[in-house]
Amino acid sequence: AQSVSQHNHHVILSEAASLELGCNYSYGGTVNLFWYVQYPGQHLQLLLKYFSGDPLVKGIKGFEAEFIKSKFSFNLRKPSVQWSDTAEYFCAAGSNSGYALNFGKGTSLLVTP
Amino acid sequence: KAGVTQTPRYLIKTRGQQVTLSCSPISGHRSVSWYQQTPGQGLQFLFEYFSETQRNKGNFPGRFSGRQFSNSRSEMNVSTLELGDSALYLCASSLSLGAGELFFGEGSRLTVL
Numbered sequence: 001a002q003s004v005s006q007h008n009h010h011v012i013l014s015e016a017a018s019l020e021l022g023c024n025y026s027y028g029g030t031v032n033l034f035w036y037v038q039y040p041g042q043h044l045q046l047l048l049k050y051f052s053g054d055p056l057v058k059g060i061k062g063f064e065a066e067f068i069k070s071k072f073s074f075n076l077r078k079p080s081v082q083w084s085d086t087a088e089y090f091c092a093a094g095s096n097s098g099y100a101l102n103f104g105k106g107t108s109l110l111v112t113p
Numbered sequence: 114k115a116g117v118t119q120t121p122r123y124l125i126k127t128r129g130q131q132v133t134l135s136c137s138p139i140s141g142h143r144s145v146s147w148y149q150q151t152p153g154q155g156l157q158f159l160f161e162y163f164s165e166t167q168r169n170k171g172n173f174p175g176r177f178s179g180r181q182f183s184n185s186r187s188e189m190n191v192s193t194l195e196l197g198d199s200a201l202y203l204c205a206s207s208l209s210l211g212a213g214e215l216f217f218g219e220g221s222r223l224t225v226l
Contacts, residue, residue: 009153034214043116044203044217090155094213100146100169101215105155 002027004093006104013081013111021076021107023091033074034092034101035065044090050074061085086111115140117218119204125224131192134221138185138206144168145187146215147179150201159202162187163210191223199225 007022025031035047048059055067065076074091088108094101118137126132138145146169147159158171162181179189185206191198201222205215 006155032213036217043219044205046214046216049214092156100158100161100171102158103148103156105153 002093002095002099002102004091004102004104006089006091006107008107009105011107011109013109015083015111015113016080017111019076019078019081019085019109021089021091021109023074023076023104024072025074025091025093025102026072027093027095029095029097032094033065033067034094035059035063035074035076036090036092036103037087038090038106039087047076047089081109081111083111083113085109117204117206117216119202119218119221121221122219123222123224125226126194127226128194128196130194131190132194132223133188133190134202134204134223136187136189136204136206136218138187138204139216142206142208142216143185144207144210145181145185146205146207147187147189148203148205149173150203150220151199156203159189161210168210194225196225199223 003026033050036044038044048057050057050067058064088106090106091104092101120135144163146161148156161169165181176192181187201220203220205217207213
């Protein structure tokens with residue numbers, strides 16, 4: 001069955017620390033991959049997406065993600081987090097066959113000053 | 114360009130009642146998806162509509178239903194509410210069907226007492 005799993009449910013970091021959030025997917029064939037962020041009290045918004053091409057994808061606010069096909073992974077990274085990055089992060093995957101996006105259960109990130 | 118609009122934003126119901134939630138997609142978007150978001154479970158896919166037809170359906174009981182109108186606006190209905198239906202219900206729109214980028218509304222937070 002198609003699925004998305006996120007490794008960490010809760011992460012606490014100090015400002016300026018580096019961030020890596022794990023995401024693995026279980027899909028056959030071509031897959032589209034996304035990271036969404038939900039800031040407190042706000043709607044989900046897209047951080048970055050991968051459809052094809054360069055496996056290193058850059059998104060908004062200094063985030064990037066790397067698609068590693070052999071590992072079925074799409075990990076999110078940021079070299080130096082800020083307090084304003086406190087949010088919930090969701091990895092999502094979908095195929096081009098017309099089915100809906102599947103989301104992971106999310107990772108809650110708390111950045112302390 | 115207006116975003117995805119969901120109404121009502123908050124509502125409280127009692128067990129056994131039914132509820133209808135509404136979603137207006139971004140202008141020009143023809144696909145509308147619905148997700149249920151609960152703590153620890155992330156986003157679980159309910160259904161997706163395109164051109165007034167349900168194209169995909171998640172693993173939810175028949176108490177959950179929806180429809181899409183000719184102007185792409187969508188409604189979802191939950192009948193015979195249960196305590197476990199308390200959640201944030203998210204609507205997302207996209208240009209086309211399937212695994213493209215989703216644009217989310219702020220959600221309708223349903224509390225069942």
